[in-house]
Amino acid sequence: MSELVKNVTAALTARFDGCTVSEFRGEARVRVPRHHLLPVLQFLQQEQGFDLLVDITCVDYLVYRDATDRFGLVYLLCHTESSQRVTIRVTLNEPDLHVPSATPLWEAANWLEREVYDMFGIEFTGHPDLRRILLPPEFAAFPLRKDYPLQGRGERHNFVPLARDAS
Amino acid sequence: MATASQQDYLWTLNFGPQHPATHTTLRILLTLDGERVVDAVPDIGYLHSGFEKIGEHLDYNQYVTVTDRMNYISPMANNVAWHHAVEKLLGIELTPRCQYLRVIIAELARISDHLLCVGAMGLDVGAFTFFLYGFYERERIYDIFEALCGARFTNSYTRVGGVMHDITPGTVEKIRDFLARFPATLEDMERLLTRNRIFVDRTQGVGVLTREEAINRGASGPVARASGVTRDLRKDEPYLAYRDFDFQVCCSRAGDCYARYLVRIHEMRESLRIVHQALENLPAGPVNVGIDRRVNLPDKSRVYQTIEGTITHFELVMSNRGFTVPCEEAYGAVEAPNGELGFYVVGDGSNVAYRARCRPPSFVHFALFPHLIRGHTLSDVVAVLGSLNIIAAELDR
Numbered sequence: 344m345s346e347l348v349k350n351v352t353a354a355l356t357a358r359f360d361g362c363t364v365s366e367f368r369g370e371a372r373v374r375v376p377r378h379h380l381l382p383v384l385q386f387l388q389q390e391q392g393f394d395l396l397v398d399i400t401c402v403d404y405l406v407y408r409d410a411t412d413r414f415g416l417v418y419l420l421c422h423t424e425s426s427q428r429v430t431i432r433v434t435l436n437e438p439d440l441h442v443p444s445a446t447p448l449w450e451a452a453n454w455l456e457r458e459v460y461d462m463f464g465i466e467f468t469g470h471p472d473l474r475r476i477l478l479p480p481e482f483a484a485f486p487l488r489k490d491y492p493l494q495g496r497g498e499r500h501n502f503v504p505l506a507r508d509a510s
Numbered sequence: 511m512a513t514a515s516q517q518d519y520l521w522t523l524n525f526g527p528q529h530p531a532t533h534t535t536l537r538i539l540l541t542l543d544g545e546r547v548v549d550a551v552p553d554i555g556y557l558h559s560g561f562e563k564i565g566e567h568l569d570y571n572q573y574v575t576v577t578d579r580m581n582y583i584s585p586m587a588n589n590v591a592w593h594h595a596v597e598k599l600l601g602i603e604l605t606p607r608c609q610y611l612r613v614i615i616a617e618l619a620r621i622s623d624h625l626l627c628v629g630a631m632g633l634d635v636g637a638f639t640f641f642l643y644g645f646y647e648r649e650r651i652y653d654i655f656e657a658l659c660g661a662r663f664t665n666s667y668t669r670v671g672g673v674m675h676d677i678t679p680g681t682v683e684k685i686r687d688f689l690a691r692f693p694a695t696l697e698d699m700e701r702l703l704t705r706n707r708i709f710v711d712r713t714q715g716v717g718v719l720t721r722e723e724a725i726n727r728g729a730s731g732p733v734a735r736a737s738g739v740t741r742d743l744r745k746d747e748p749y750l751a752y753r754d755f756d757f758q759v760c761c762s763r764a765g766d767c768y769a770r771y772l773v774r775i776h777e778m779r780e781s782l783r784i785v786h787q788a789l790e791n792l793p794a795g796p797v798n799v800g801i802d803r804r805v806n807l808p809d810k811s812r813v814y815q816t817i818e819g820t821i822t823h824f825e826l827v828m829s830n831r832g833f834t835v836p837c838e839e840a841y842g843a844v845e846a847p848n849g850e851l852g853f854y855v856v857g858d859g860s861n862v863a864y865r866a867r868c869r870p871p872s873f874v875h876f877a878l879f880p881h882l883i884r885g886h887t888l889s890d891v892v893a894v895l896g897s898l899n900i901i902a903a904e905l906d907r
Contacts, residue, residue, distance in 0.1 A: 367838050367839070367840060368598055368599075368601065368840055370840070370841070372839075394725050394726075395725055395728065396728055397728070397843070397850065397852065397869065398841075398852065398854065398867070398869040400854055400867040400869075402839070402856055402864070402865045402867075403865075407837075407856075407858060407864060408837060408858060408859065409837075417839075417854065419841055419852075419854070419869075423725060423739065423741055426741070426743075426746035426747050428841075430841065449726055449727075449728065450723075450726050450727040450728075450877075450881075451726065451727050451728025451874060451877070453877060454873060454874070454876075454877040455728075455873075455874075458873070462562075475555075476554065476555060477554065477555035477558040477906055477907075478555060478558065479555070486560065486563060487562060487563060491563075493560075493563060493564070493566075493567050
């Protein structure tokens with residue numbers, strides 16, 4: 344962890360309660376309670392200069408060893424001036440799969456959040472256009488969840504053929 | 511002000527999913543006022559094949575074959591990116607020879623990707639000859655890859671902790687020959703297009719992306735650099751052996767299609783320099799990491815003649831053994847030809863990733879498209895699309 348990231352994570356934990364910092368292969372990860380997510384992202388973007396949202400993704404810990412929470416949302420941020428990175432993680436549990444959208448802060452979050460919604464069913468409140476992006480709108484499941492099998496469901500032959508006048 | 515749908519003189523045009531200028535399968539719903547684009551709504555997912563789901567069922571070496579099919583214009587770059595992330599998770603330090611080899615193939619992949627991108631962009635705005643020049647040179651890079659690993663298109667060349675085969679002297683000669691002859695073609699290509707009045711008129715000032723927007727919208731690679739973002743992972747977060755080479759980061763301030771074209775052309779020159787330096791200073795020594803790391807299959811003579819070799823071989827091929835992977839998560843990114851290509855890999859102790867998220871640059875860049883095209887004419891759609899280099903297989907995965 345570099346000096347800059349150390350200072351930032353120290354400032355984060357001092358300002359927001361319930362944040363825990365860990366490190367793996369020199370990269371800082373901060374676990375943040377859900378109600379602090381948007382303020383933390385805003386703090387990092389506007390006060391600490393983490394101006395680039397690299398990626399938003401999600402991990403389903405359903406069958407992960409020793410996991411206590413179902414979903415882990417991952418925000419990868421980058422400080423473009425010094426090329427330092429920090430990872431923000433939030434855990435979510437069913438049935439309440441809502442998190443505030445990061446679109447007011449980054450336009451880049453728009454499609455990334457749509458993909459997470461499409462694949463995991465996590466709802467981003469305040470998102471301007473939360474529709475499925477890769478899968479067709481009539482698709483009923485969230486295929487990257489661990490309880491969705493690799494083969495057998497959602498394949499082409501399971502779809503009702505659309506008539507021309509219905510499309 | 512009335513919204514676009516309330517104005518009945520506007521008409522809707524379906525651009526794609528099958529259109530010669532989309533090059534791959536994607537669809538854009540354009541709302542037009544005469545020839546002017548009022549709004550564009552991208553509709554993607556036609557090529558979605560669940561690559562990330564497959565990544566949870568193939569082991570760290572098998573999945574490299576799937577990464578070939580993401581950005582199939584430069585599969586070598588994807589191979590390097592995938593195993594870069596996996597090795598970060600496993601904590602493997604590559605041998606110097608392997609690092610140099612991966613730099614060489616990644617830079618050749620960059621040249622071939624940029625050739626197709628600028629070539630197709632030229633083709634779409636009417637410069638057919640230019641495209642053929644680019645494609646001929648791509649063919650020679652394919653020949654190099656074929657000599658290197660036996661496959662021209664889907665290479666799957668890298669392995670965890672190393673590569674498939676070491677480079678042979680014949681391949682080195684092929685690359686040297688390419689390095690000697692390619693600059694002349696690049697000069698010819700530039701003479702055809704860079705100051706061509708028609709091309710410049712159709713691309714300059716079209717699809718302008720400012721620096722602030724580029725950062726806010728997550729742009730990376732040549733798209734961001736054309737907008738004045740001086741960010742190149744090869745310089746900023748040096749991975750592999752990029753620290754050893756002398757090269758420049760190509761940037762522009764204009765942020766339009768022409769700037770993106772220029773950045774790509776200049777990056778090819780810098781890539782040539784990197785390949786040249788790497789090839790002439792290629793370190794001797796083993797190409798794969800040592801046998802004690804237990805990630806590479808040892809060569810057959812060691813398997814048959816040494817007990818360590820036999821043990822390592824069996825440890826790796828037995829279905830209940832394999833790699834020792836920490837229960838951790840790591841994100842590794844490389845500067846792919848298209849931008850930042852990263853993989854977020856979650857390990858669960860087995861030799862199959864628990865989650866293999868790909869951060870595709872095409873996906874982030876295609877989200878920019880409606881913003882870039884608004885207010886331009888229908889004929890500019892192909893120029894903007896070409897300059898962003900959207901590869902639908904990577905877009906949809």
